[in-house]
Amino acid sequence: MEYKQLDKTTIIDYLENIQSVREFFLSDTIEADEIGDGNLNFVYIVKSLDDPSKALIVKQAVPYLRCVGEDFPLGRERMTYEIRALEKFYSIFPNFVPRIYHSNEDMSLVVMEFLDNHVIMRKGLIQSVKYVNFSEQISTYMSAMLFYTSSLALGSSEKRTLIDRFNSNTELCKLTEDLVFSFAFMEHETNDNENVKDNPHAKKLFADMELKEKVLDLKYKFMTQNDALLHGDLHTGSIMINEEETYVIDPEFAFVGPFGFDIGALLANLVNNYIHHCVVTKDEEFKEWLLETIKEVLDKFSEKFLNFWSEHKDSALLVDGYMQANSLNNYKIRFVKNILKDSVGFAGCKMARRVYGVAGVEEIRGIEDITLRHEAEALCLEIAREFIMKYETIESTDEILEIIRNAG
Amino acid sequence: MEYKQLDKTTIIDYLENIQSVREFFLSDTIEADEIGDGNLNFVYIVKSLDDPSKALIVKQAVPYLRCVGEDFPLGRERMTYEIRALEKFYSIFPNFVPRIYHSNEDMSLVVMEFLDNHVIMRKGLIQSVKYVNFSEQISTYMSAMLFYTSSLALGSSEKRTLIDRFNSNTELCKLTEDLVFSFAFMEHETNDNENVKDNPHAKKLFADMELKEKVLDLKYKFMTQNDALLHGDLHTGSIMINEEETYVIDPEFAFVGPFGFDIGALLANLVNNYIHHCVVTKDEEFKEWLLETIKEVLDKFSEKFLNFWSEHKDSALLVDGYMQANSLNNYKIRFVKNILKDSVGFAGCKMARRVYGVAGVEEIRGIEDITLRHEAEALCLEIAREFIMKYETIESTDEILEIIRNAG
Numbered sequence: 001m002e003y004k005q006l007d008k009t010t011i012i013d014y015l016e017n018i019q020s021v022r023e024f025f026l027s028d029t030i031e032a033d034e035i036g037d038g039n040l041n042f043v044y045i046v047k048s049l050d051d052p053s054k055a056l057i058v059k060q061a062v063p064y065l066r067c068v069g070e071d072f073p074l075g076r077e078r079m080t081y082e083i084r085a086l087e088k089f090y091s092i093f094p095n096f097v098p099r100i101y102h103s104n105e106d107m108s109l110v111v112m113e114f115l116d117n118h119v120i121m122r123k124g125l126i127q128s129v130k131y132v133n134f135s136e137q138i139s140t141y142m143s144a145m146l147f148y149t150s151s152l153a154l155g156s157s158e159k160r161t162l163i164d165r166f167n168s169n170t171e172l173c174k175l176t177e178d179l180v181f182s183f184a185f186m187e188h189e190t191n192d193n194e195n196v197k198d199n200p201h202a203k204k205l206f207a208d209m210e211l212k213e214k215v216l217d218l219k220y221k222f223m224t225q226n227d228a229l230l231h232g233d234l235h236t237g238s239i240m241i242n243e244e245e246t247y248v249i250d251p252e253f254a255f256v257g258p259f260g261f262d263i264g265a266l267l268a269n270l271v272n273n274y275i276h277h278c279v280v281t282k283d284e285e286f287k288e289w290l291l292e293t294i295k296e297v298l299d300k301f302s303e304k305f306l307n308f309w310s311e312h313k314d315s316a317l318l319v320d321g322y323m324q325a326n327s328l329n330n331y332k333i334r335f336v337k338n339i340l341k342d343s344v345g346f347a348g349c350k351m352a353r354r355v356y357g358v359a360g361v362e363e364i365r366g367i368e369d370i371t372l373r374h375e376a377e378a379l380c381l382e383i384a385r386e387f388i389m390k391y392e393t394i395e396s397t398d399e400i401l402e403i404i405r406n407a408g
Numbered sequence: 409m410e411y412k413q414l415d416k417t418t419i420i421d422y423l424e425n426i427q428s429v430r431e432f433f434l435s436d437t438i439e440a441d442e443i444g445d446g447n448l449n450f451v452y453i454v455k456s457l458d459d460p461s462k463a464l465i466v467k468q469a470v471p472y473l474r475c476v477g478e479d480f481p482l483g484r485e486r487m488t489y490e491i492r493a494l495e496k497f498y499s500i501f502p503n504f505v506p507r508i509y510h511s512n513e514d515m516s517l518v519v520m521e522f523l524d525n526h527v528i529m530r531k532g533l534i535q536s537v538k539y540v541n542f543s544e545q546i547s548t549y550m551s552a553m554l555f556y557t558s559s560l561a562l563g564s565s566e567k568r569t570l571i572d573r574f575n576s577n578t579e580l581c582k583l584t585e586d587l588v589f590s591f592a593f594m595e596h597e598t599n600d601n602e603n604v605k606d607n608p609h610a611k612k613l614f615a616d617m618e619l620k621e622k623v624l625d626l627k628y629k630f631m632t633q634n635d636a637l638l639h640g641d642l643h644t645g646s647i648m649i650n651e652e653e654t655y656v657i658d659p660e661f662a663f664v665g666p667f668g669f670d671i672g673a674l675l676a677n678l679v680n681n682y683i684h685h686c687v688v689t690k691d692e693e694f695k696e697w698l699l700e701t702i703k704e705v706l707d708k709f710s711e712k713f714l715n716f717w718s719e720h721k722d723s724a725l726l727v728d729g730y731m732q733a734n735s736l737n738n739y740k741i742r743f744v745k746n747i748l749k750d751s752v753g754f755a756g757c758k759m760a761r762r763v764y765g766v767a768g769v770e771e772i773r774g775i776e777d778i779t780l781r782h783e784a785e786a787l788c789l790e791i792a793r794e795f796i797m798k799y800e801t802i803e804s805t806d807e808i809l810e811i812i813r814n815a816g
Contacts, residue, residue, distance in 0.1 A: 001449060113777070137726060146587055149714040150782055151631050151632060154591075156581065156631070157578045157579075159631070160576060164575055164576065167571055167575060168568060168572065169566055170565040170573055171565075174562065174564040174627060177724065178727070182727045182730055183727070184728060185730065186727070187729070209735035210735075216730075220559070223725065224559060224633060225634075226632050316582075316631055317624065320591045322594050322620065323591055323621075327618075327620070327621060331621050331624060
């Protein structure tokens, strides 16, 4: 099928021909409306006029960055990887990704479940909303996704097939390489240069060679370590949540990369939210909940990852009978500790890049009072630096919390 | 073109239609003879009857392991990767791989330069032949091949394209995973079980959990670290040599893997040859030449790799201006030291696997006197263990030589 950009009228004709969508709406009349919160893509909500509770989401990529326009070309192939990742994740553990009703790589289009009573997690956290099931759910999501797409679960040839399906997500991988690991740590036109100018903190960051050597190590690891299929952009804006459920959306950055990158992205975003509350709301109870949540997410991740592993005797890595049980156990514990270490390093990079790099986060760049914003930025850079300088020696989640608590 | 297995008659018809081959032989009458030293493939020498000095080599893969027969199926796609690797290596640095006259992935066939006055390096080394240009040449080959196919030279998207071309060399990668890193360290039907039986050294190796944990780390690195395009099987049997020239052949195991693996393979094979001379010939002068050669190969590799790097300001890893010159220099020196460390670890695995695993090397398994053979095996396992246990802390080539010298 040849690619054609749909609009709210032509989308209805397109959907009428899709069996699974027809089964969902039956004979209802349907209508599409564009919803504006897609930065990269066009997103529509398609609703039944007969029963407004019946709705689906249609997402279509265009060959440019939607929020900027046709002057910023970006291959619509990113949707191919989003579709593949959603389908892969759904096949592993359906609870935490929206159900896919239809996908079409040629059309760069996906039709999925409408999450009608969920909010973007970042918005909720800014409003001090506690999500009590979150640590349990996201730790299951992350441990299952990472374990079951790694060489600890897959056979050698299955792993290579998986790499094959995601290896060419070139443009978005390069965006991360540039924006997360390079430009945000140096003078660059893409930075928030109004803030960089005459800013002693920015000057210090850009001249911090000790730190930047470590960032380069982590960038190299990001580019060359193919542990498992990653979401690739697992911040709290990619999570739809309510008190009961957690959904992970928008995996267009998906590729086979290092274990610690998704965990690090999540950790970074939780810490950035903590910083927001340190500086803006000073809501001590919520801050405490955030720290507990960070600890729970990381500890439960390790525990569940090891549990999945204990059910797998044979894989690309392990031949049954190669190692005695107690040695194998030690090996596994050390392996998971190394994932934690890397996560802390990646978290540091993800935090630091939000300060002066393109695409800040609401928690920090969104602070209107300039003094408070600079205070948040300083706190963010302080914790990020500790994370990056110490990640290789972190042994427990308590040490991570200590770094966060002691900052400021 | 549909695959068809050729023989010494049909090969002539095939070659008559290849322009580059016709240009080579002009109007000469040509004749093909099978030469027997291909373990995996059929190899023919095609000669001019008018001028016997004019000859080419034709290599064709069959969908099984030639030396065992049709009962041992092995995808002929391995030739696809051999062709791609030869062409890639030739395009980077033509001096050290045979010139390709024609290749055909569908036919799993390659026509290349006949190296008529070169011998397999392993044979020469066993006869104590010193190759004075070897360290200079192989260090240029390895540093150029590894550097120019890495993220230190390529752009992000070029690197992914390279991975794409080699990622599906699944069968041969799995052979290495199994044979080099797993089966040779445990009870397994593929091992040289006549020697394993009632052998205290084998028993000790298979029960050495401390060692096997490290081997598992190295296996994991082999499977998941995509630094650069590797030859994949760079032992002294894959090198054709004489006093002037060094050629690297048979890259059917090529894939994008860890920097240290090829260097480690070569190091392992030079040390195995040293062990042979310790036990069999006791040729002290040649042993000393081997040690000097090892040092030169490794030191020159580092030096040349850093030289190539100094000519490259922009790459997937580095954005020009990211780092101050002295810091960048420190980073690079540390980076290359890490390659050396990994090489030592991989060398240890490659050595140890030759003792009881399938496919021994002539230097050790070929020793007919059983007492001497066991002596060589013990020496090999001793050095291999030191390499594997200490690789992460090796700082210089002198430390490597010290391990080798002190053994026994």
